[in-house]
Structure formats: C-alpha cells, structure tokens
Amino acid sequence: MWRMHSGDRVLTAAEWALFRVGLDLLLMFVEDDLDNQEDTTETGATAFDRLTAEQKLVILADVATALREPAVPMPHHTAANEAAIAAVVYTLDDMLTEELESSSDPDSKYRSTVLRRHLLAVAAEQAWEELPRLKSKSRGRWAVLLESFGDLILWDDDHHQGDAFLDLPPKEARVRLLMAGITDEYFLDTPDEPGEKGLTRARQQLARLFDRVPPDDRGLYAGLLDNFTGVQVGPMTAEQVAEWAAHPWLEEIAQGSPVWDCSYARWAERLSGRLPGEAFELTAAVPGVAYDLPAGVRAEVLAGKWVIRSGDGSYWVDVIGNGWADAGVFNENISPVEFETEADAKAAYVQADRLYAERAARYRAAVKE
Incomplete structure (x- = not known):
C-alpha cells in the first residue's frame, strides 16, 4: 500500500x-x-x-x-x-x-x-x-x-x-x-x-x-548450460531443469545473477529443437592422417598416459566444456583427459576444437536472434 x-x-x-x-x-x-x-x-x-x-x-x-x-x-x-x-x-x-x-x-x-x-x-x-x-x-x-x-x-x-x-x-x-x-x-x-x-x-x-523464477535461499538461480549453442539458459524452476537433466548436451548450472544469455521460454521455443539427439563422441585417430594442434597446444605423457597441455601449463580436463586446469587442483572430479597414444590425443583435440569453433558461431547467432 x-x-x-x-x-x-x-x-x-x-x-x-x-x-x-x-x-x-x-x-x-x-x-x-x-x-x-x-x-x-x-x-x-x-x-x-x-x-x-x-x-x-x-x-x-x-x-x-x-x-x-x-x-x-x-x-x-x-x-x-x-x-x-x-x-x-x-x-x-x-x-x-x-x-x-x-x-x-x-x-x-x-x-x-x-x-x-x-x-x-x-x-x-x-x-x-x-x-x-x-x-x-x-x-x-x-x-x-x-x-x-x-x-x-x-x-x-x-x-x-x-x-x-x-x-x-x-x-x-x-x-x-x-x-x-x-x-x-x-x-x-x-x-x-x-x-x-x-x-x-x-x-x-x-x-x-514480475511473476518470474526467484533465487533460492542461497541467492542462486537455477538454469542450464546448452553445450551445443553455448548459451546459459535461465532462470528456471527445479521442475524445468529436471525435465531436461538427462539430455547429453545439457548441464545443470546455478548462478547468483538473474541476467542470463537466454530465457527459458525463448530457448525452449527457438533453440531446444536444434539439440542433437546423441552425445558428442570422439573417434580414434585414423592411421596415416596428421593431426595438427593449434599453436600453444601440445600432446605429452603424464603418468604413463597421453594428455593435452597448453602453453600456460594447464591440462585439458573437459572435452565438451573445453575445461582446463593446473595439476595442483586435480582431484577425483578434475583430471586430464587421457589417451593411449599420441595420435589419439591429437585427433581427439582436433575434433573437439572443431566443436568449439562451431559452437562459438552458433552462440553468436543465438544471442542475436
């Protein structure tokens, strides 16, 4: 009043x-x-x-x-x-x-x-x-x-x-x-x-x-990371998140800001239908094919396995999310992506790097819509 x-x-x-x-x-x-x-x-x-x-x-x-x-x-x-x-x-x-x-x-x-x-x-x-x-x-x-x-x-x-x-x-x-x-x-x-x-x-x-989804008592808004387009979708209700939780291209996230890349309503209407039905999977190296890594990225052996490492010393730890971490923070949830051969390590990163470039282009297009 x-x-x-x-x-x-x-x-x-x-x-x-x-x-x-x-x-x-x-x-x-x-x-x-x-x-x-x-x-x-x-x-x-x-x-x-x-x-x-x-x-x-x-x-x-x-x-x-x-x-x-x-x-x-x-x-x-x-x-x-x-x-x-x-x-x-x-x-x-x-x-x-x-x-x-x-x-x-x-x-x-x-x-x-x-x-x-x-x-x-x-x-x-x-x-x-x-x-x-x-x-x-x-x-x-x-x-x-x-x-x-x-x-x-x-x-x-x-x-x-x-x-x-x-x-x-x-x-x-x-x-x-x-x-x-x-x-x-x-x-x-x-x-x-x-x-x-x-x-x-x-x-x-x-x-x-505003008849919108409120944050929880920790001050966090729930949402999804669309790993196909790269957009963060939210805020969302727990029921909306649960509806999509099993999809291989989606990841449940939470953040303290109510400002997201894309509202759930807009994403559900315009972008959700573009999600591939199958998860992204790496394929083994093709014999005789040379896989050139980007500048500043190399394959090396760590604890008997081939891994990918960047010029700043961090290791590739997340294929879909393009995550990198220093050795000092490795734990049961964060560890390098491992391969049996150098060729497989290089082939995997080249495939993933192509995914990252395509996703960046999809992201730019999505936020303009």
Whole structure:
C-alpha cells in the first residue's frame, strides 16, 4: 500500500504495467553495477542516485512491493523511497525519448509503441482528456502524460530538496525543514546495507512481483548450460531443469545473477529443437592422417598416459566444456583427459576444437536472434 493523493492504495493493473517497464530496465542497470562492483547508475533522482547499488536494489524491491501488494503495510515516505519511484519515472522518460526517436527508423524491428500504449491505457483509466494519437511523435504531449503518471504516485517533489537543507548549518536546517513541514528523518532515513541475505530477499520479492523464477535461499538461480549453442539458459524452476537433466548436451548450472544469455521460454521455443539427439563422441585417430594442434597446444605423457597441455601449463580436463586446469587442483572430479597414444590425443583435440569453433558461431547467432 502507498499513500497517494487519491488515497492509500496500490497501483492499478494499467499503472503497474507501465511502472514495471521502467522498473525492469532500472533493475538491469543496478544488477550490472552489482556484477561489476560499481555504483554508477544515475537517474537524476539524487536521493536515489547517492545510494549504493545494494541499497538501490533493496529500496526498489520494497517500494515496488508496497505499490503492488495491498497487504503490505504502508511505509513512511522518505526522500530515498520517493526518489526510488522518481528514478523509475525518469527511466521511463529516457525510454520514451528513445521510443520516439526510433519511431522514424526505416527498419520496423527498431520501432515500438510499447510505452505509448501503456501511457494511453493509464490516461484512459484516469479519464484524462486531449490525448495524443498512439503514433504521435510529439515529445511534449507524451512527456505531459508521463509527468501526470508520476504525480499520481508521488506525494510531492520534496526528495529533490535534500541538498538545499542538508548543506545548511544544523540549526538553520532544522528551522527551514520545520517551516517546510519536513521531518529530519525524511532525508536521513536510508536503507541499511543489506548483505547477501538482504539482496537475496530483495531479488525474491522482485521475482514474485514480475511473476518470474526467484533465487533460492542461497541467492542462486537455477538454469542450464546448452553445450551445443553455448548459451546459459535461465532462470528456471527445479521442475524445468529436471525435465531436461538427462539430455547429453545439457548441464545443470546455478548462478547468483538473474541476467542470463537466454530465457527459458525463448530457448525452449527457438533453440531446444536444434539439440542433437546423441552425445558428442570422439573417434580414434585414423592411421596415416596428421593431426595438427593449434599453436600453444601440445600432446605429452603424464603418468604413463597421453594428455593435452597448453602453453600456460594447464591440462585439458573437459572435452565438451573445453575445461582446463593446473595439476595442483586435480582431484577425483578434475583430471586430464587421457589417451593411449599420441595420435589419439591429437585427433581427439582436433575434433573437439572443431566443436568449439562451431559452437562459438552458433552462440553468436543465438544471442542475436
């Protein structure tokens, strides 16, 4: 629940459909910051932008939950949580600019009216008048609708005024805040640094709001590695993973980021049908055929068996995955691929290297689709 001018309520279906478009993109930027250990995402909402990436993720999750779930207690308005809402609206504004600019692109695949459709749906629900036509390119008219959408949710723009108060001497700042009807805590109340458990909780909240697969309590998303195309597929439910677990070209994986090469729905529709039915198998060397290894790769004897070794000293340990490891990490699960003869070792690597090149080409094509 959120306190708005129209009362204490949650977003309508049309309002949420618009809000989530901007939220989704903003979350992508924040997740990129987390992956890169940066805090570079800036939206123009200062009280939001000054937060760490971890704080941004948590406050976006909490605000979105309050805006969407009627049973959630209404939070107190703070500069940080109101700025988080403003940050989503500003992200929508950037997206609107891009949508309008691309509307004249000669290639239809770059043209979109998604945001304009959502804006018109909200406008119709609110009975706003003098609406632009769907394909209107008038930046000003669409900007007015988007600003009106922000005004539906935000009580005011006090979150912008933090620097004007916080840079003053404490006594003067308190007087001016009092005159403006703003409490000290409004600007000072920011989310604590969440830690890994807090980030996991936030991601679970957001996944439920978006009707997506949430991470487990370790913060990991389940998925598959498609060893034919090389794409990582996810996030996936345990049931979806189990359905494919026995396939010889697929490998169960897990990762901490919700960003994958390919969604399960897209992979199942476009790529799963390309998987070979049989596993990849190496064949023995053909007598009289010379097998030339790539530069920096050689065959040598280790513990009485022929193995493949790279110029940096690591050994070939995984045929399908093209895995390499140093001798110091060998164990019952990691060990060199062994062959009885030098010719078989070279023949095997040449076959596998061809697989790697073909897979790289398939990967490039798959991520472009």
